[in-house]
Amino acid sequence: MPELPEVETTRRGVEPHVVGKAVTEVVVQDARLRWPVPPDLSRTLSGQTIIAVTRRGKYLLFRTTRGILLVHLGMSGSLRVVSAGAPRLPHEHVDIVLGAVAMRLRDPRRFGAVLYTEDEAMAHPLLRGLGPEPLSREFDATYLHRQSRGRRGAVKSLIMDARTVVGVGNIYANEALFRAGIRPGRAAGRLSRNDCDRLVKAIVATLEDALREGGTTLRDFVNGTGEPGHFAFNLRIYGRTGEPCCTCGTRVRATRIGNRSSFFCSSCQR
DNA sequence: AAATTCTCCTGAAGGC
DNA sequence: TGCCTTCAGGAGAATT
Numbered sequence: 001m002p003e004l005p006e007v008e009t010t011r012r013g014v015e016p017h018v019v020g021k022a023v024t025e026v027v028v029q030d031a032r033l034r035w036p037v038p039p040d041l042s043r044t045l046s047g048q049t050i051i052a053v054t055r056r057g058k059y060l061l062f063r064t065t066r067g068i069l070l071v072h073l074g075m076s077g078s079l080r081v082v083s084a085g086a087p088r089l090p091h092e093h094v095d096i097v098l099g100a101v102a103m104r105l106r107d108p109r110r111f112g113a114v115l116y117t118e119d120e121a122m123a124h125p126l127l128r129g130l131g132p133e134p135l136s137r138e139f140d141a142t143y144l145h146r147q148s149r150g151r152r153g154a155v156k157s158l159i160m161d162a163r164t165v166v167g168v169g170n171i172y173a174n175e176a177l178f179r180a181g182i183r184p185g186r187a188a189g190r191l192s193r194n195d196c197d198r199l200v201k202a203i204v205a206t207l208e209d210a211l212r213e214g215g216t217t218l219r220d221f222v223n224g225t226g227e228p229g230h231f232a233f234n235l236r237i238y239g240r241t242g243e244p245c246c247t248c249g250t251r252v253r254a255t256r257i258g259n260r261s262s263f264f265c266s267s268c269q270r
Numbered sequence: 271a272a273a274t275t276c277t278c279c280t281g282a283a284g285g286c
Numbered sequence: 287t288g289c290c291t292t293c294a295g296g297a298g299a300a301t302t
Contacts, residue, residue: 001295034278034296058296075295076280091280109279111296126298153273162297170295218294259275260295 002073004134004167005210006221006229007058010079013224014103015053017081018062021098022049024084030093034074034113037094041116045069050098056121057130057166062096067118069096070126074111078222079103131165134203139165141197148188148196155191156184157258159203168203170260171216171238176203178237183269184262185255209234237263 002010026042038044048064055061060079062069071079084095084102094105094114105114117124132138147164148155158164160173168176177184179202182195191199210216215229218239222228236246241254245265255262 003296032279034298072296074279074297107279108281109295111279151272157273160296258273261293 001075001169001171001216001218002058002077002221003169003172003210003216004058004207005172005213005231006215006223007055007060007073007167008211009215009223009229010073011053011055011060011224014079014081015224017101017224018050018096018098018103019053020049020051021101022047023064024097024099027095027097027102028093029088029095030110033093033107033110034072035115037114038116041114044116045096056127057133057162058169059127061121063121067116068121068124070113070115070117070124071105072113072126074107074109074113076109077105077107077112079105080222080224080226129163131161131163134165134167134207139200139204141193141200144200145191145193145196148191151188153188154184154257155182155186155188155199156260156262158188159199160258160260165203167207170262171218171235172203172206172210174238174263175236176206178264178269179206181269183264183266184257185264186270237265239263 023045025046028037031037048066050062050064052063060071081101082104084097084100091108092104092106096103151158156173159168180198182199210231213229213231214223215221216231217228218232240252243252245252245268248267250265250267252263253266
């Protein structure tokens with residue numbers, strides 16, 4: 001599931017192949033993504049040169065002098081660079097063709113998005129209101145502590161809420177809480193200042209470790225050049241229901257929080 | 271205001 | 287073997 005490490009891995013993978021190139025055309029095989037791919041996208045984008053590839057949360061931003069192509073990978077999306085005109089496999093819905101190469105979006109579950117805006121980036125409705133980047137200085141214990149005050153909901157839901165901090169999805173939320181020794185169901189408002197400090201450090205460390213491994217591939221994810229990520233081997237708690245905790249041997253328990261599967265060690269996490 | 275539920279979608283896995 | 291149900295999840299929208 002693309003979370004920050006997967007999206008950033010994708011960004012790094014495609015960036016060198018697309019910056020400085022002009023869009024030749026956009027070929028849409030199936031426009032039915034989370035929102036329809038704009039019908040005039042090919043006409044709008046053709047001729048525009050990509051000057052930078054940035055990321056905000058889980059959104060990829062392909063900047064041109066005129067506007068921004070926004071790409072979100074949803075939960076099963078992947079974007080890779082292929083030869084223009086390479087045979088299309090199932091679920092490969094959109095090609096952003098740049099001369100001899102193309103960025104190709106594959107998205108079996110079609111929860112992803114391909115949009116275009118000429119607004120200033122952060123004014124876009126999907127980007128406005130996003131919380132800080134987890135790997136920025138702004139995301140620290142003081143900030144998280146302040147955000148958590150008065151919250152009776154689960155801390156796991158709080159850190160997965162993009163208004164609190166971007167880029168943390170279900171897998172890394174589970175992993176970070178395990179590393180911090182905090183139960184996912186704990187009321188956010190009951191976190192001590194020290195809990196927040198450990199949790200922020202755990203989130204940062206988890207994301208950085210995953211980034212180093214090129215992200216997590218459970219099923220669909222591949223990077224900008226089609227390679228899977230290897231962090232799945234490092235998952236300590238996610239998906240390990242019934243297995244012994246890697247730290248203390250207690251059986252890993254599963255529960256649902258905010259309609260998302262959650263895993264924890266009842267001994268290591270309080 | 272915060273918290274919860276619903277919704278989109280398809281493939282895999284389990285049950286009978 | 288085959289059909290049916292359940293589950294997985296990002297995150298905006300709707301609801302409580």
